[in-house]
Amino acid sequence: MLEKALTGSKRYWTWVIMLLGIIGVGFIAYMYQLQEGLGITGLSRDVSWGFYIAQFTFLVGVAASAVMLVIPYYLHNYKKFGKIVILGEFLAISAVTMCMLFILVDMGQPMRVMNVVLHPTPNSVMFWDAVVLNGYLFINLIVGWTTLGAERKSLPPPNWVKPLIYLSIPWAVSIHTVTAFLYAGLPGRHLWLTAIMAARFLASAFAAGPALLILLVMFVRKTSKFDAGTEAIQSLAKIVTYAMITNVFFFLLEVFTAMYSNIPGHMHPIKYLFVGLDGHTNLVPFMWTATVLAFLGIGLLVNPATRKNESILPFALIAVFISAWIDKGMGLVVGGFIPNPFEKVTEYSPTIPELAITLGVYAVGFLVLTVLYKVAIGVKEDNAYDTGHH
Amino acid sequence: MSMDRRRFLKIAGVSTVLGLGGASVMNGLSRRGLEASQATVTPDPKGLTAKRWGFAIDVNKLGSPADYQKCIDACHNIHNVPSIENPKHEVKWIWNETYEHSFPGTEHEYMNHEFKEKNFLLLCNHCAQPACVRVCPTQATFKRKDGVVMQDMHRCIGCRFCMAACPFGARSFNYRDPRGKDANGKPFIKVENKTFPTRMIGVVEKCTMCYERLAIGQQPACAEASNGAIVFGDLEDPNSEVRKIINSKYTIRRKPELGTQPSIYYVIGGSEHA
Numbered sequence: 001m002l003e004k005a006l007t008g009s010k011r012y013w014t015w016v017i018m019l020l021g022i023i024g025v026g027f028i029a030y031m032y033q034l035q036e037g038l039g040i041t042g043l044s045r046d047v048s049w050g051f052y053i054a055q056f057t058f059l060v061g062v063a064a065s066a067v068m069l070v071i072p073y074y075l076h077n078y079k080k081f082g083k084i085v086i087l088g089e090f091l092a093i094s095a096v097t098m099c100m101l102f103i104l105v106d107m108g109q110p111m112r113v114m115n116v117v118l119h120p121t122p123n124s125v126m127f128w129d130a131v132v133l134n135g136y137l138f139i140n141l142i143v144g145w146t147t148l149g150a151e152r153k154s155l156p157p158p159n160w161v162k163p164l165i166y167l168s169i170p171w172a173v174s175i176h177t178v179t180a181f182l183y184a185g186l187p188g189r190h191l192w193l194t195a196i197m198a199a200r201f202l203a204s205a206f207a208a209g210p211a212l213l214i215l216l217v218m219f220v221r222k223t224s225k226f227d228a229g230t231e232a233i234q235s236l237a238k239i240v241t242y243a244m245i246t247n248v249f250f251f252l253l254e255v256f257t258a259m260y261s262n263i264p265g266h267m268h269p270i271k272y273l274f275v276g277l278d279g280h281t282n283l284v285p286f287m288w289t290a291t292v293l294a295f296l297g298i299g300l301l302v303n304p305a306t307r308k309n310e311s312i313l314p315f316a317l318i319a320v321f322i323s324a325w326i327d328k329g330m331g332l333v334v335g336g337f338i339p340n341p342f343e344k345v346t347e348y349s350p351t352i353p354e355l356a357i358t359l360g361v362y363a364v365g366f367l368v369l370t371v372l373y374k375v376a377i378g379v380k381e382d383n384a385y386d387t388g389h390h
Numbered sequence: 391m392s393m394d395r396r397r398f399l400k401i402a403g404v405s406t407v408l409g410l411g412g413a414s415v416m417n418g419l420s421r422r423g424l425e426a427s428q429a430t431v432t433p434d435p436k437g438l439t440a441k442r443w444g445f446a447i448d449v450n451k452l453g454s455p456a457d458y459q460k461c462i463d464a465c466h467n468i469h470n471v472p473s474i475e476n477p478k479h480e481v482k483w484i485w486n487e488t489y490e491h492s493f494p495g496t497e498h499e500y501m502n503h504e505f506k507e508k509n510f511l512l513l514c515n516h517c518a519q520p521a522c523v524r525v526c527p528t529q530a531t532f533k534r535k536d537g538v539v540m541q542d543m544h545r546c547i548g549c550r551f552c553m554a555a556c557p558f559g560a561r562s563f564n565y566r567d568p569r570g571k572d573a574n575g576k577p578f579i580k581v582e583n584k585t586f587p588t589r590m591i592g593v594v595e596k597c598t599m600c601y602e603r604l605a606i607g608q609q610p611a612c613a614e615a616s617n618g619a620i621v622f623g624d625l626e627d628p629n630s631e632v633r634k635i636i637n638s639k640y641t642i643r644r645k646p647e648l649g650t651q652p653s654i655y656y657v658i659g660g661s662e663h664a
């Protein structure tokens with residue numbers, strides 16, 4: 001089936017070459033980082049994780065969100081999602097690929113990555129995160145590829161793949177839960193030390209992931225003969241709506257607990273994010289942007305008139321997506337390190353090479369996504385053509 | 391979570407065979423003998439042993455800033471700790487910090503200025519329940535049976551999970567090549583101690599309680615340089631000097647509420663003799 005990715009329009013190839021170009025730049029920046037060390041990033045002794053780990057965290061959520069299609073379709077027999085389940089699974093594959101690359105580029109000694117396998121350490125959450133992420137990648141690869149292969153032959157998916165599909169549901173929840181546990185189990189990092197972390201992660205994932213998926217589906221509809229159908233899009237949009245409301249609600253719970261209890265350690269990071277701490281305000285404009293976008297997105301999505309209007313819907317989805325990205329991809333990780341264990345503030349902002357590497361990893365993800373979607377849509381177009389002729 | 395060095399050596403050998411970065415392990419072994427000294431099958435009879443090593447630190451006995459600096463230099467010089475100016479990339483095993491930042495949350499608005507600003511010597515607490523050891527995915531940081539929290543710079547993958555987990559800021563990451571030079575061409579390690587390994591870029595390091603000195607019967611370097619301000623000994627031995635100090639004086643530990651159980655006790659007040 002892969003051959004379908006080797007033929008395409010001029011626009012397809014321009015896009016692929018552009019991605020390859022960005023990957024090239026990112027790769028050069030990464031070579032520079034390998035040579036000079038992580039000192040070329042904005043990271044420090046105090047803020048020891050930054051942009052890379054934040055993108056990793058965010059993308060685990062995007063990967064997990066495939067389950068929002070799998071559950072309705074396979075567990076509740078919601079047929080409308082039948083056509084796009086594969087797009088969710090392929091998005092998950094691309095997201096997990098990026099997650100792994102972000103972990104790799106964040107490592108000080110990436111050549112030693114196999115140490116995690118050579119010295120398996122069950123008391124380390126990172127060990128489990130590696131296990132569940134790799135497992136999730138394989139499950140989605142096998143399920144995605146097999147179901148698509150069957151679809152090409154106009155056959156139902158083979159029976160042996162069914163258990164894997166069901167397994168993918170708790171597994172998706174596990175990848176984001178374990179990722180939340182990376183943070184939530186650490187003593188002395190007050191922003192992260194919260195029982196609701198995993199729940200918050202899932203809520204924001206089920207908003208941002210399907211939001212991205214709808215945007216992709218709308219793009220595919222414009223550029224190919226494959227149409228997922230309005231009802232599927234609207235159902236997904238409702239999922240985005242309620243997940244985002246839950247996400248904001250969970251966040252407000254955090255704010256209440258920290259602020260009303262008036263415990264300084266719990267208030268400090270939240271103050272840092274929204275009003276600044278000791279005159280340090282790097283993230284304040286971003287966090288308020290995220291806040292405004294969250295409410296704007298929810299407003300447009302809750303109102304059926306604007307949600308059903310397909311020229312407004314994309315803006316609502318973009319607002320939700322960016323809001324969730326700022327919250328997780330910037331605020332959460334950096335905010336956890338501020339103030340530092342001595343209650344001093346060291347701020348963080350990514351450097352140009354760091355951004356180049358980040359973009360490079362995203363470009364790899366989009367390339368994987370492009371190839372997989374090209375194959376999937378090729379198969380679907382062929383089938384539509386065949387059925388049209390018989 | 392203690393770990394048998396011989397097992398480590400075996401695994402290091404395997405990883406060399408597999409070509410998985412084990413080469414640096416072997417370099418480390420032959421070059422400086424760090425791991426070899428830990429794996430000694432028959433320990434030096436003069437070596438110091440304990441059930442749980444710990445410190446009692448009485449900063450009142452450190453008069454001038456020079457007294458603090460003597461302890462810091464003693465450690466940093468023998469352990470080839472690079473002096474990197476940029477605070478973001480700084481590497482430190484033992485350092486000065488004022489009371490209010492050493493024990494955040496315990497200062498208050500009526501506290502005497504002098505006490506608030508009083509310097510304390512901070513280093514890894516060699517916690518009995520170390521968060522860093524719990525999170526490390528490779529056991530590069532591990533706890534020995536005698537309480538020393540070790541750091542194996544040859545196994546560390548530089549994920550920095552331990553830095554996020556340590557609530558005491560005790561860990562430093564080599565953002566720059568510690569064997570390299572600063573912008574003016576001056577080496578980060580002024581005078582290299584050839585008997586102790588230097589580190590490579592991209593790994594985490596911290597105080598390892600002078601395990602290499604304990605093994606040959608010497609006190610930790612900071613204690614030796616402190617004129618009696620830093621007392622080192624076995625916390626489990628009621629007759630040790632460190633326990634006598636803890637018995638007779640009022641001591642505090644950093645962030646005890648987090649449950650890591652630091653093994654460093656700071657003397658605040660109390661009589662001189664028990």
Ligand code: SF4
Nearest residue numbers: 514515517520522556
């Ligand atoms: S002070 Fe930090 S680095 Fe040292 S043992 Fe405790 S948690 Fe680990």
Ligand code: SF4
Nearest residue numbers: 526546547549550552
């Ligand atoms: S940076 Fe090294 S010592 Fe720290 S958790 Fe990672 S592998 Fe372990």
